[in-house]
Amino acid sequence: MLAVPLVFLGMNVFMGHEAEAAATPAVPAALSASQLEQSIDPIMQEELEKRHVPGSAVVVTQGDRIIFSKGYGYADVEQSIPVDPAKTIMRLGSITKTVTAVSAMQLVEQGKLTLHDDLNTFLHAYQLPSFGKQPITLHHLLTHTAGLDESIYKIQAHSREKSLSAEQYLRQYFRQQPPVREPGQEYEYSNAGLGLVGNLIEQTAGTDLGAYMFQNVFTPLKMPSASLTVPESSPDMAKSYVYSNKKYTAVSSTYPHIPGAGALSVIPDEFAHFMIALLNQGVYQGTALLKPDSVEMMQQSQFAEHPKVDGVGYGLYRGHLADGSTVLTHTGEIEGFAAKMELIPSQKLGILIVSNGEEGGITYNKVTDAVAGLLTKKTEAVTPLPYSLEDLQQYERTYTFAKVPQHGWGKWLYFLGGRNYKVTAAEGKLVVSGVFPDGSGETAEKSFVPIADGLFQEQEGGMQLLIDKQHHWKMTIIQETTFSPEPGFWKRPSTLLIVYIVPGLLFLALLAVTLIRYVVRLFRKPRRTVSLHITAISLLMSVFLLLQLTYSNGSITFGYPAWYAWGVSSLPLVAVLFALHLLWRNASQAVKGKVVALTRCFVAIACIGYTGFMYYWNMLSIHFS
Known part of the structure; x- marks a missing residue:
């Protein structure tokens, strides 16, 4: 030490x-x-x-x-x-x-x-x-x-x-x-x-x-x-x-x-x-x-x-x-x-x-x-506007912000969330709770009084907030950044993170089950067929997800080598090819209600849908935006 x-x-x-x-x-x-x-x-x-x-x-x-x-x-x-x-x-x-x-x-x-x-x-x-x-x-x-x-x-x-x-x-x-x-x-x-x-x-x-x-x-x-x-x-x-x-x-x-x-x-x-x-x-x-x-x-x-x-x-x-x-x-x-x-x-x-x-x-x-x-002892008085509680309640919202790219690699970092600020009205002021840009990294609560239409001054500090009613209720911490009202459930970072993680865990579990079946098959007669398509899909998706989680986020500011940018990031696209072929082979049996065929079609559709999700969030070798 x-x-x-x-x-x-x-x-x-x-x-x-x-x-x-x-x-x-x-x-x-x-x-x-x-x-x-x-x-x-x-x-x-x-x-x-x-x-x-x-x-x-x-x-x-x-x-x-x-x-x-x-x-x-x-x-x-x-x-x-x-x-x-x-x-x-x-x-x-x-x-x-x-x-x-x-x-x-x-x-x-x-x-x-x-x-x-x-x-x-x-x-x-x-x-x-x-x-x-x-x-x-x-x-x-x-x-x-x-x-x-x-x-x-x-x-x-x-x-x-x-x-x-x-x-x-x-x-x-x-x-x-x-x-x-x-x-x-x-x-x-x-x-x-x-x-x-x-x-x-x-x-x-x-x-x-x-x-x-x-x-x-x-x-x-x-x-x-x-x-x-x-x-x-x-x-x-x-x-x-x-x-x-x-x-x-x-x-x-x-x-x-x-x-x-x-x-x-x-x-x-x-x-x-x-x-x-x-x-x-x-x-x-x-x-x-x-x-x-x-x-x-x-x-x-x-x-x-x-x-x-x-x-x-x-x-x-x-x-x-x-x-x-x-x-x-x-x-x-x-x-x-x-x-x-x-x-x-x-x-x-x-x-x-x-x-x-x-x-x-x-x-x-x-x-x-x-x-x-040491230079000034004079206290500048803040003269708040006489807003009623009802006037202030219109500003009550949860505002959110994630400083991430909208294009290119890193768009998915939105999943990890950003800063959320909860704004609550009180008598003559707004009470804002969140992690403020003071370097402490801790959640705090600050009070802001209205000094102009949509402009609020911190009661015991120099921070100012601007809440713009004309532009979709955006909230700006002056000289810092601009926040938007918290999006609906399906667009929230926490929801998107779940959508990303849960199917990934299912593919990992599917790979484990498939590998176990291969091991059991070695000692069992008659030997049951294990789908090569499902094995390939689960393996490709699992390798991609493990490297995405362990390598991608930590290396993004330094850029990705070709083996990751064009190799690993293309694995889900290869999995989609297996999924399309699996659908083509099993669709007719699935329509007839065959359980095995239905299961295989479900895996194929999940693979295609999940890859589309990752494509939209620019996780693959080709990007949506």
């Missing part, structure tokens, strides 16, 4: 090269390192021990310099190497998307890209399929409103050598998974969308995305450790861990095929330079990363589900503090690493927290809330 005692590194308050930049105007409510340490240390001490997170780094910037930088715990548990935010390389996951957005805005400034023209104008290696008449634009991708299907299949590789280029992956992705909704209509977080932005940059600039960022982002910002890969050979690269059975197990690194969506590795103190630039009109130490107008455009609301919500910018999520000040955030999680970046433009304050444990995501909100709490 690996035990991880909590280690506090000495705090680094940078007053050296950071102070070389030109002085910035005095910032109201300036924070001191000691203030931050007093607020952050107790949280980190409690959270790392409670959540079994091996290590974390916290970096805070204000104005044009780092004012707080501290490591907690271990970057490498086995070697007892502590986290050092000035040295340790950590993975930031989807915070990469903000860097990708900045890179795209650079090309927009240069006139090489535009925000609102059809992307097919700029793509040369392949063309995007469309949904309806509205073309997909860069604006849609940067706001997660392009209407793209969920990207799960073959999205990453076990090693750098086996990884695909973004162009190879996206060409395959769009061939198999066309868009699923009209662009610009609905927010839905999309890895494929920002991955496409990364490849758009590659096709426009004529270079690899990592090389582009190195030259145009990392070098100007003095971020030499930053890269879109995992420098596993570096002694400074942190390991990530899962905690189970009272011990830590290191997580193997993976390599995304679309690095623009989440592949950034960097030293936390170096990433602070990126935050400083975004908080200072695109400038770091006299070097302009972007023009002020472009930075302002990134930070403004570019899409909002409702006029009264903060909305999303380009590569940034908007919110506000208790005093109404705008706050900009992005989070990231990848293979055990969890990170959050928070920017408060009015204070020129930036916060980065990154951890190497799977439950680090619960901790980062507590840290950013504590730092923001």
Whole structure:
């Protein structure tokens, strides 16, 4: 068992090269390192021990310099190497998307890209399929409103050598998974969308995305450790861990095929330079990363589900503090690493927290809330609308969501269910129970009061709900995802899972019975005939189902080799051929009421129907959608 005692590194308050930049105007409510340490240390001490997170780094910037930088715990548990935010390389996951957005805005400034023209104008290696008449634009991708299907299949590789280029992956992705909704209509977080932005940059600039960022982002910002890969050979690269059975197990690194969506590795103190630039009109130490107008455009609301919500910018999520000040955030999680970046433009304050444990995501909100709490004490009063209980009862429903593809491999993951939220009316509020996107994974109950028609604000928090009566009673957790009313019985994940499992168990049982009959037949005279067709059907279906359950789900993000995609996944289709022949041979006897013939026809029809079910859910080598 690996035990991880909590280690506090000495705090680094940078007053050296950071102070070389030109002085910035005095910032109201300036924070001191000691203030931050007093607020952050107790949280980190409690959270790392409670959540079994091996290590974390916290970096805070204000104005044009780092004012707080501290490591907690271990970057490498086995070697007892502590986290050092000035040295340790950590993975930031989807915070990469903000860097990708900045890179795209650079090309927009240069006139090489535009925000609102059809992307097919700029793509040369392949063309995007469309949904309806509205073309997909860069604006849609940067706001997660392009209407793209969920990207799960073959999205990453076990090693750098086996990884695909973004162009190879996206060409395959769009061939198999066309868009699923009209662009610009609905927010839905999309890895494929920002991955496409990364490849758009590659096709426009004529270079690899990592090389582009190195030259145009990392070098100007003095971020030499930053890269879109995992420098596993570096002694400074942190390991990530899962905690189970009272011990830590290191997580193997993976390599995304679309690095623009989440592949950034960097030293936390170096990433602070990126935050400083975004908080200072695109400038770091006299070097302009972007023009002020472009930075302002990134930070403004570019899409909002409702006029009264903060909305999303380009590569940034908007919110506000208790005093109404705008706050900009992005989070990231990848293979055990969890990170959050928070920017408060009015204070020129930036916060980065990154951890190497799977439950680090619960901790980062507590840290950013504590730092923001040092800046404002004013409580923003929520003025609810005077809705009666009867007014609120119209919203009572169970809403459900499963973030799975609608096309291609993985459609069947819908069976495994998603999140369900039960909405109940109470006096002056809605009570919502479910697993909320706070990282805890636990069912909770929250109260929401109406603040506009269909818009509800959490009573003791910042979460907002939008329930759209005009569009089939869809419920949206703002800046998260959209839910639909729970479907009827036959379309529910739990029902479909039963429909999938029960016939599968029957085929397994049929195979067992058939094999037993073969064994008995060896010792019994006269020997009774065992149907070759039923033996073949039960064997083919059983082999497929066993491999589907034991191999398919766990390997889907890495893609399937040909032996599975075209071999194993075709076994039910071969079984159907045996079933059709069995029907043809026994139909006439079945019509006459012969029991054996009826039994064989039942098995054949079950095989055909079950294979049709699996075809619809894209489990076979040929797909319905």
